[in-house]
Amino acid sequence: MSNVWSWFVIIGTVVTLLACFWLIVWTNRQRASDEEIKESEAHVWDEDVRELNNPLPMWWLYLFVITVVWGAGYLVWYPGMGGYEGVSGWSQEGQYDAEVAAAEAEYGPMFAAYGAMSVEELIQDEDALGIGFSLYQNYCSQCHGSTAQGARGFPNLTDGEWQYGGTPAAIEHSINAGRVGVMPALGSTFANEEEIEAMVDYTLAMQDGMDTSSPAHVKYMQLCIACHGADGSGMEALGAPSLVDDVWLYGSSRTEVRKSIVEGRNGVMPAHANLIGPDRARILAAYVYSLSR
16 A cells, blocks of 8 residues: 555544544533423423433443544554554464464374375275365365366366376376366368358267268368367367267357357366465365266
8 A cells, every 4th residue: 555545544544533532522512502492392292202402321422432442442453544554563464374374283284194195095084085075165166066067167077087187196286286278269260151060060970970071070180180189089188178978068069069169268277286285185186086986
């Protein structure tokens, strides 16, 4: 925060506190004059209830005063006025770091012990899988779903189909380093709409076998073979999905397949190494690995 804005907030806050205190004192000094009492006699309810301009009861007034004083003390003790850090030196970042350090001191040895085990060993440990489930719900369910069955654009983790490989090492690498998948837009490489529609038909029919007599097959061999392979089974090293099975990351409708071909796709699996650390990543990898076994 710049000094200008800092002083703007400080001055505005102090003026507001002083104004509140002045308002309390000023309203307490107001007394009903004889003339006001006479005028108020016209405002009578239930025969004997009159509206008068009387001061607040002292206990009520003191509550307002205490509130203002407490607010002023709070702003002196804690940061709350511009760039002023407060007498206590407290900050939310400092409190967060302290809580994280305390949690690491308490749970770090347990995670380190699990981190020293292999994924194959961890999937045999029910306690480790329970921790993995909690980690999954915290860090993965937002994209892959609470049941890990994925969503449009987010892979299903329970069906045994893996774009980057389903080995423990591959899964752990995906969690730690993340993945970036790119399907380039190929719309400009087709001469006309007929060629695009022919490629859509060819792609949708690949799970029943590649039609080498189709004109689209020549286009496939020119544009797609480098990533999806000569037989359409995909390439784990690039994250290129198989086109010969019935698993479609973005949907199998003509509209979605056409969009993938013409406009391309971009998929990102964020890296979690700096977020959860290698020990938790291994436990999470074991849980994910167990889902498709």
